[in-house]
Amino acid sequence: MDDSQPKQTVDQAELDQLRAQARLLSQAKDRQRALYQHTPAMLHCCGFLGRLVNISDRWLERLGYQRHEVLGRAESDFFTEESQRRYEQARRGGLKNGGPLNDLPLTMVCKDGALVQVLLSAVADEPLPGETEGWLAVMHDITRQVEAEKALAVSEVRFKELVESIREVFWVRDPQSGRLEYISPAAEEIFGLSLQDMYDHPLSVLELVLPADRPALERALADHRVRGTDTEVEFRFQHPRGPVRWIRERAVCVRGPEGRAVRVLGVSEDATERKQAQMAQAKSQEKFSLVFKNSPVLMAITSLEDGVLLDTNDFFTELTGYTRGEVLGRTPTEVGLWTDGHRRKEALRLIKEQGSLRDFEIQYTTKSGEARYALWSAQPFELEGRRCLISAIRDISRHRITEAALRQANAALELAQRAARLGYWSLDPQSKEVYWSAAMFEIMGQDPARGVPSYERHQEFIHPEDWTRFETLLWRSAETGGPFDQVIRVTLPGDATRHIHCWALCRPARPGGPQLLFGLVQDITESVEA
Structure with missing residues (x-):
């Protein structure tokens, strides 16, 4: 009995040590399992026949499953058909030969049918005695990145379609070197130069600007380079295969972190038709002014709202005796021209209903107090954003006298x-x-x-x-x-x-x-x- 007592004590100590080691191992496995499950990464482990034996909480959260819905199912069940084929092909060439898989792009299917884009990396897990081979996989969710890349690609296509379909030229330039980073195809039509020529020689356009207009364009380039200010300039350009064209160029400077212009975005458009229309309008206005001023008919421009006189011609002064200084800024009633305010109201009613006035008979009084008769024609128009009325008033006083004499003669004849x-x-x-x-x-x-x-x-x-x-x-x-x-x-x-x-x-x-x-x-x- 005495000889066996020490041996029993040793066996008990070894047993306690083994139990302690088992507890530590169990605790380590629990911590490892908890760390595995609670990691912010999408992880899963596969065992026999690619069945899922462990999944991280993030994996479940992202795909919308409960753990019991996933464990034991084939890993490939959660891929799209295309991704299943791609994954199986990659796994045969990698994991089954002992090598890893790195950043394989795949598409996973959520429980609600939504798609998740991932990059899958996997490594084979060395089996312990009695265990089957398996592997550990980690997936990086790149859905937002893929969507952003798709949106960017769509945006780039739309941008390209836009800049290549509009008549205006869109361009991007380095303000320091003057080098063109991009110029749209419309430039060939507007400037008459090939795109390659403009890329190779950015100043080729400047060389064809008429000498009188070149300083304005040079100042704009300097403003981009030195001050980084936005510009708008118009200049005449000698087209290599045609007449001189007017070009309108607007540019916006993009500033870097230091506040310095790092890129200039611009739009150039052929403004020839608009400039010609402006010049034609200026000539037309000049002709109108000449006709208005020298017309042998009394003419006046008034505000449609309140009837204030804005302009009169020379014949107005000759016929009424009032100078422009005496009437401008006042209404005809205030001046004393109208003898019947009700007739003006009737005329304005007709203008509102018919859009214009033709040969409306009125009576007016000159500065000397003489009552005269006239036919009033008027047309509304817009002048500098203000609704106005241009009037042509033909004096018929002599005609009225003649009519009266004729009526008397006819009566005598009768x-x-x-x-x-x-x-x-x-x-x-x-x-x-x-x-x-x-x-x-x-x-x-x-x-x-x-x-x-x-x-x-x-x-x-x-x-x-x-x-x-x-x-x-x-x-x-x-x-x-x-x-x-x-x-x-x-x-x-x-x-x-x-x-x-x-x-x-x-x-x-x-x-x-x-x-x-x-x-x-x-x-x-x-x-x-x-």
């Missing part, structure tokens, strides 16, 4: 015709359109309310025995141009008869115009029956 029992008529032989003076209705016994009788209706009141001869002589006069002279009988309502003496001559209504018959009639009943 009285004379009535006293002499004379009437005036005309006939268009082609259309048979008839005109009668007022006295004709009384002489011929017709009702003015029915209007001038047509040629055919004349047969109703001209005596039947006289009608045939009347018509024959009348048309003979129209054909030959000879005079017409005949006495006819006219039957009045109630069967009374009048004797009418008719005269006519065939004359053109205007020089070179159609022939018309102009005639007179006189009631000679009293002399015939006496």
